[in-house]
Amino acid sequence: MVGGDYKNAIKDAYTDSRARPIRASIIGAVLSGLGYAYYKNPTELEMYDMLAELRQQMVLVPNTIHNPRSDAEIANRTLLFNQRRMVYYDCFFFSLVCKKPFDTRIATYVSQNKNLKNWFWQEFWYNIIDVGAFGRFYNLEKSLIDYDIREEEFADAAKSSEEVNLLSQDNNLQPSDKTYLLRNF
Known part of the structure; x- marks a missing residue:
């Protein structure tokens, strides 16, 4: 038995x-x-919820301080979703999010002819957008670290402080004059 x-x-x-x-x-x-x-494998619905939540977080931050990398990642995923080119694969223990070169409903010659396409595994490997495991999508989270910090601002601030130092060295200014220059630069 x-x-x-x-x-x-x-x-x-x-x-x-x-x-x-x-x-x-x-x-x-x-x-x-x-x-x-x-x-803990994240589902497709959780992926869309996470994307919507991250969009809402970005809306709360002024556009002038958005990190361009974070903006580009959210815009790219939104564009792929709207064009029906983002595909979710559930692999039991992890998830893959891939992009397709064409919409799933399109029926043009270029999208249907197998001679014009790369080998399946090669196309699959190069079009992976994200890997989800243990309740997270790693590339999405990585691109949204410091989404509210625009790194170009700090580069400009460092450049202007270097210019002030050069001015003060050229003119033999005293430390009190340097602070005046920094405040009024």
């Missing part, structure tokens, strides 16, 4: 785990990790 087979398999697994505890703990840890990865 099937129940007896399962009972014998469980008994064998128990006796093997008692004989080799390190091997059993490694197998248990790997299976637990895979179970956790499966449980």
Whole structure:
């Protein structure tokens, strides 16, 4: 009977785990990790929710201090979504977000002819946008680090402070004059 087979398999697994505890703990840890990865695998709906939330966060920040990399990432994903070129693949333990060269509904010669396309795996590899695992989409989060810091502003500030230092060195100004220059520059 099937129940007896399962009972014998469980008994064998128990006796093997008692004989080799390190091997059993490694197998248990790997299976637990895979179970956790499966449980926390982000879904397509979670991806769209995360994109909408990040758009809302960007709206709350003035455009003048947006990080251009963050703006470009959100604009690119929104464009791909609107053009139906963003595809979500669920791989049980992780997710892949890929872009397609054409809309899924388009039927032009270029989009349908297999001779004009790259090999499937090559096209697939070069068009991966993001990898999602453990409840996160890593490239999206990476591109939105410091989304409210425009790095060009700091480069301009460093450049202007260097100019003030050069002016003060050329004119032999005192430290009190430097602060005046910094405030009025």
